[in-house]
Amino acid sequence: MLEPSLEIEQIARNALHHSDGSDAEVIATLSESAVTRFAGNAISQNVSRQGLAITIRVVKGKCSARIATNSRDAASLKRAFEKARTLVTLQKESADMLPLPNPRPVQPIPAYEFFTAELRAEARAAAVLKAISKCKKAGLQAAGICSTGWGAVAVANTKGLLVSHKDTTATFSVSVQTGDSSGWAEASHRDFGEINVDKLVAVAREKAEASRNARSIDPGLYTVVLEPAAVAEVLQFMGWFGFGGLGFVEDRTFMAGRLGQRIFGENITIHDNAFHPLQRGLPFDFEGLPRQPVTLIEKGVAKAVVHDRVTAQRAHTETTGHALPQPSVEGPMPLNLILASGESSVVEMIASTKRGILVTRFHYTNLVEPMKLVLTGMTRDGTFLIENGEVTSPLKNLRFTQSVVDALNEVELISREPETMLADWGPGAYTAPALKIRRFNFSSGTEF
Amino acid sequence: MKSNSLTSIALSEAKRLGATYADIRLITKERENIIIRNGNIANMDSSTSEGFGVRVICRGAWGFAASSRVEESEVRRVTALAVEIALASSTAKERDVVLSPESPAQETWLAPSVEDPFNVPVSEKLELLFAVDEVLRKSPRIRVAESGMRFDREHRILATSEGTLADQRLLLSGAGYSATAVDGSEVQIRSYPNSFGGQYMALGYELVRGLHLLREAERVREEAMALLSAKSCPRKRTTLILGGSQLALQIHESVGHATELDRVLGMEANFAGTSFATLEKEGSFRYGSDMVNLYCDSTIPGGLATFGFDDDGVRAQRWHIVKNGIFVGYQTSREIAGLLGRPRSTGNCRAEDWSHIPIIRNGNLSLEPGDRNLNDMIAEVDDGIYMETNKSWSIDQKRLNFQFTCELGREIHGGKLQDLVKNPTYQSMTPEFWGACDAIAGPAWWTLWGVVNCGKGQPGQVAAMSHGASPARFRDIQIGVPDKAS
Structure with a gap:
C-alpha cells in the first residue's frame, strides 16, 4: 500500500482523468478505523472498517451535478463521469453557481502518527482490559470505547488544484456505573500514546462514586459551573446555528446584522482555527481552498462568520475557506471552534460559588x-450541588432550557485548561475551557 | 466474482481460522438525492456504495471487519482480520456469546412498489420541486424555501455459517419541503408533509404522487408567515392534542429506544444511554393508560424497517410492546435474546450499511388507532392546545424526561381550535405522559410516518424505521418553557 497522502492523491488524479474535457472536481477520502467497544466489564463489539469515497462534480456554466462512488476502478469512474455529464445537461441554471476555483497555497498540518494508524485489536483490547479490571475490582461496571484510525482526503479539480491531508485519531471514552449513579471521562488525540487511560478511569470512577444517592433539587435559575465537555457541546451548536455564512446572509442567526456589536460579555472570545495545537482539522476546505483562522467573537464583539465563495459573494467579502462539498444546503461551517481560555480553574469556580450546580456534561x-x-x-454522568464554596451533594439530573446568547453575557470565570471534544456525528472539534455562569435555567428534573 | 463465491470464501475461511459462527453481508446501495433551495438546485446527488462486512464468533467473542473492495483477496484479508479482532475480544469477555436459535432460510425478498423511482425522469422530479419552490417564495418574508426528494435502493445479501442465505431488495422513497419565514428577530418554519425532509416510506414513486406536494405549498407558506406574529406558548398544565407525525417521534423516543434490550442491559451506557424499562417491569409495568397499545411490525407494507429477514437472519415478525397500557415486550437481537435465554429474537438487528456491525434498532413501532373522531376529541376540550410537526426533541439517557417543540400550535378554547401559537413546547415523563392519554383518533387519521435520521451506536450508525400514529389527547401536561429561559 502507498503512503496515505500519495495514495489518495493518486486516486483523485486517476478519477479526474475521466473528466473528458469537462470542468470537474474530485473529493476522495480513504480511511481505516477500528472501535473496540465495551460494556458490563467486557468487550461487547469490536469492529474495523476500510472505506473509500470518491465524489465527482461536473460543472457546466451555471449548472453542476455530483456523483459519488466507492469504486476506484476505471470502469466505475468512467460511468460516474458519464452520468454526471448527462445529469448536468438536465439542470436549470443556478444563480449561486461559481466556476471551479484556481489553486492556492495551503499550509500543511502534520497530523499523522504511524503508531496510531497501525495499532492492532490486541493493543486496543489491552487498554480496555486495563480500564475494566480497575472497575471490576471496585465492584463497578465500565462501558466505553477505545478507537483508533487514520484518514486521508484529497481535493482536485481540472484547473490544476490538488491538495491532500492525512491524519490519525484515537479516542478513549469510559462510563463507570455504580448501582444508582454514573461518571464519565473521555479524551481524544491524534497520538494514541498521549491518552492516559488510567487518569480517565480515575476521573470517571470518582464522579460515579461521588454521585451515589443523588437527591432532587427544584428546577430554576442557578449559578452553574460547566466543565469543558458541557461547554464544548454548547460551542458545537453555536457553530451549527450561529457562525456559518449562509444563516448570516439569510438573517436567521444571532450573528445576523450584528457584526461590530457587542453580543456577549467582554470575557468571551471565540475563534475557528484548524491550526491550533489542540485542534483536529483540515488545512483546506472541500473546494481545496486554504482554511483560514477566523476570529468570530472578540471580547464579546461579533467580528465575523465563516464563508465559502457563495456566501462570501453575497456578503461582499472573501471566502474564509470553510466550504462544505459544493453546492451545499447547509452552507459553510466552522469545524474547529475554540473558546478562549481564562485564568481560573474548576476548583476556584466552586470555591467562589455560594450556591450553584456543577455539570460534567450534557446529553x-x-x-x-x-x-x-x-x-x-x-445533564449526565455527574451533577453536583455547590454550597458555600464546596460540592456538598450529588444531584439527580436536570433539564436545561437556556438562551446561549444570554448565558454568554453572564460568564463570571473561565478556566485556564481547555479540552477538545470531537463531534458525535460528522466532522468537527470543539476546544473549550470550563465556565462559571451566573444564571442558568434548569427547567425540569428526572428520576435519576 | 459472483456473490455466492465470495460469501462461500468468507464462511469457509472463517471456519478454517476457528470461528464457531460467521456471517457475511454483501450490500450495494444506490441513492438519488435532489434538493431545491431558493430557486437553485442546491443538491443533485447520485451515489453508489458497495462493500461487505464479515462478522465472526471465535472463542465465544465477536469480531467484525468490513471493506469496500469487493474482491476475493480482500474477502480473505477482512475475514482473517475479523477473526483476529474476535480473538482480541475474547481476552475481555464475561461469558461466551450465545445466539438464540433461528431456523436457517434460503429466500429472496423484494420490497413491493408500483413505480420504480429511479426510472422516473429527473426532469419530472425537478419540475415538481421547482413548482413547489415558486409557490413557497411568493412572499419576500420566506427567506428559505427548501424542497427535496430522496430515493434509496439496496441489494442486501446475508449468508451465515448456519446455512441462511437471504437475498433482499429494499427501497426507500421520500419527499417534502419547508418554508422558513424571517422578520427581525423572529424565525419560523413550516414543513410538509413532515419536518426534516418530509415523508419517507418503503414505496416507489407512487409515494411522491400521493403526497400532492404542490397542493399544500400555499398553506405552508402562509402558516410560516402567520407564525411570525403568533402568540408565544403559555407556560401551564393543560390538555394537549398531538398531531400524528409528532406522536410518531414521541413513540420513537419514549417507547422505541426505551425498549431496545441492548440499552436496557447497559450495552449503550457510554453513548446513547440506558433505559428505565428494566427487566423486572416486563409483563407488569403500567406504561400508559388502558387504551395505549403499541406494536412492532416488520411485515407492515411501506415500513422503513419492513424486510424479509433482519441482519441476524431472523424472519420478520409482529408483536406487542405495550398492550392495554402494560409493558409486555422488548426489541431484541439473537445475541441479546440468547444472553437472556429467550426462545427467539424479535428480529431487530440491523446495520446501516456494509461497513457497520448490526445492532438492535427500533422497528416499525406504532400506536394502534383508537375509535375517536378528531373533531370530537377537540370539541371535548374547554382549555388546551393542539401541536403538530416536530421542530426540536430531547430526552434523558434513560428515556424518562423529554421535551419537544413543534412547528405549530393552536390554542383550544370552548372545544374549538383558536389562535396560532409559535414554538409550542411540552415536557413530561414517559410513563406519566402515556398514562395521561385519554383519546386516540381512529384509523381514518392513522398514518405510517417514516423516520430516517435515527442515530445509535459507536461508531455512529443511522437507521430508518416507521411509526404509525393518529392524533391523540393527553390530559394535564406541562407546556411552555419558563420565562427566564429565553
Whole structure:
C-alpha cells in the first residue's frame, strides 16, 4: 500500500482523468478505523472498517451535478463521469453557481502518527482490559470505547488544484456505573500514546462514586459551573446555528446584522482555527481552498462568520475557506471552534460559588429557538450541588432550557485548561475551557 | 466474482481460522438525492456504495471487519482480520456469546412498489420541486424555501455459517419541503408533509404522487408567515392534542429506544444511554393508560424497517410492546435474546450499511388507532392546545424526561381550535405522559410516518424505521418553557 497522502492523491488524479474535457472536481477520502467497544466489564463489539469515497462534480456554466462512488476502478469512474455529464445537461441554471476555483497555497498540518494508524485489536483490547479490571475490582461496571484510525482526503479539480491531508485519531471514552449513579471521562488525540487511560478511569470512577444517592433539587435559575465537555457541546451548536455564512446572509442567526456589536460579555472570545495545537482539522476546505483562522467573537464583539465563495459573494467579502462539498444546503461551517481560555480553574469556580450546580456534561442537546440560540438538554454522568464554596451533594439530573446568547453575557470565570471534544456525528472539534455562569435555567428534573 | 463465491470464501475461511459462527453481508446501495433551495438546485446527488462486512464468533467473542473492495483477496484479508479482532475480544469477555436459535432460510425478498423511482425522469422530479419552490417564495418574508426528494435502493445479501442465505431488495422513497419565514428577530418554519425532509416510506414513486406536494405549498407558506406574529406558548398544565407525525417521534423516543434490550442491559451506557424499562417491569409495568397499545411490525407494507429477514437472519415478525397500557415486550437481537435465554429474537438487528456491525434498532413501532373522531376529541376540550410537526426533541439517557417543540400550535378554547401559537413546547415523563392519554383518533387519521435520521451506536450508525400514529389527547401536561429561559 502507498503512503496515505500519495495514495489518495493518486486516486483523485486517476478519477479526474475521466473528466473528458469537462470542468470537474474530485473529493476522495480513504480511511481505516477500528472501535473496540465495551460494556458490563467486557468487550461487547469490536469492529474495523476500510472505506473509500470518491465524489465527482461536473460543472457546466451555471449548472453542476455530483456523483459519488466507492469504486476506484476505471470502469466505475468512467460511468460516474458519464452520468454526471448527462445529469448536468438536465439542470436549470443556478444563480449561486461559481466556476471551479484556481489553486492556492495551503499550509500543511502534520497530523499523522504511524503508531496510531497501525495499532492492532490486541493493543486496543489491552487498554480496555486495563480500564475494566480497575472497575471490576471496585465492584463497578465500565462501558466505553477505545478507537483508533487514520484518514486521508484529497481535493482536485481540472484547473490544476490538488491538495491532500492525512491524519490519525484515537479516542478513549469510559462510563463507570455504580448501582444508582454514573461518571464519565473521555479524551481524544491524534497520538494514541498521549491518552492516559488510567487518569480517565480515575476521573470517571470518582464522579460515579461521588454521585451515589443523588437527591432532587427544584428546577430554576442557578449559578452553574460547566466543565469543558458541557461547554464544548454548547460551542458545537453555536457553530451549527450561529457562525456559518449562509444563516448570516439569510438573517436567521444571532450573528445576523450584528457584526461590530457587542453580543456577549467582554470575557468571551471565540475563534475557528484548524491550526491550533489542540485542534483536529483540515488545512483546506472541500473546494481545496486554504482554511483560514477566523476570529468570530472578540471580547464579546461579533467580528465575523465563516464563508465559502457563495456566501462570501453575497456578503461582499472573501471566502474564509470553510466550504462544505459544493453546492451545499447547509452552507459553510466552522469545524474547529475554540473558546478562549481564562485564568481560573474548576476548583476556584466552586470555591467562589455560594450556591450553584456543577455539570460534567450534557446529553441529547437540541435547538429550541435560533435567534437567541435557546437550547435544551439534560445533564449526565455527574451533577453536583455547590454550597458555600464546596460540592456538598450529588444531584439527580436536570433539564436545561437556556438562551446561549444570554448565558454568554453572564460568564463570571473561565478556566485556564481547555479540552477538545470531537463531534458525535460528522466532522468537527470543539476546544473549550470550563465556565462559571451566573444564571442558568434548569427547567425540569428526572428520576435519576 | 459472483456473490455466492465470495460469501462461500468468507464462511469457509472463517471456519478454517476457528470461528464457531460467521456471517457475511454483501450490500450495494444506490441513492438519488435532489434538493431545491431558493430557486437553485442546491443538491443533485447520485451515489453508489458497495462493500461487505464479515462478522465472526471465535472463542465465544465477536469480531467484525468490513471493506469496500469487493474482491476475493480482500474477502480473505477482512475475514482473517475479523477473526483476529474476535480473538482480541475474547481476552475481555464475561461469558461466551450465545445466539438464540433461528431456523436457517434460503429466500429472496423484494420490497413491493408500483413505480420504480429511479426510472422516473429527473426532469419530472425537478419540475415538481421547482413548482413547489415558486409557490413557497411568493412572499419576500420566506427567506428559505427548501424542497427535496430522496430515493434509496439496496441489494442486501446475508449468508451465515448456519446455512441462511437471504437475498433482499429494499427501497426507500421520500419527499417534502419547508418554508422558513424571517422578520427581525423572529424565525419560523413550516414543513410538509413532515419536518426534516418530509415523508419517507418503503414505496416507489407512487409515494411522491400521493403526497400532492404542490397542493399544500400555499398553506405552508402562509402558516410560516402567520407564525411570525403568533402568540408565544403559555407556560401551564393543560390538555394537549398531538398531531400524528409528532406522536410518531414521541413513540420513537419514549417507547422505541426505551425498549431496545441492548440499552436496557447497559450495552449503550457510554453513548446513547440506558433505559428505565428494566427487566423486572416486563409483563407488569403500567406504561400508559388502558387504551395505549403499541406494536412492532416488520411485515407492515411501506415500513422503513419492513424486510424479509433482519441482519441476524431472523424472519420478520409482529408483536406487542405495550398492550392495554402494560409493558409486555422488548426489541431484541439473537445475541441479546440468547444472553437472556429467550426462545427467539424479535428480529431487530440491523446495520446501516456494509461497513457497520448490526445492532438492535427500533422497528416499525406504532400506536394502534383508537375509535375517536378528531373533531370530537377537540370539541371535548374547554382549555388546551393542539401541536403538530416536530421542530426540536430531547430526552434523558434513560428515556424518562423529554421535551419537544413543534412547528405549530393552536390554542383550544370552548372545544374549538383558536389562535396560532409559535414554538409550542411540552415536557413530561414517559410513563406519566402515556398514562395521561385519554383519546386516540381512529384509523381514518392513522398514518405510517417514516423516520430516517435515527442515530445509535459507536461508531455512529443511522437507521430508518416507521411509526404509525393518529392524533391523540393527553390530559394535564406541562407546556411552555419558563420565562427566564429565553
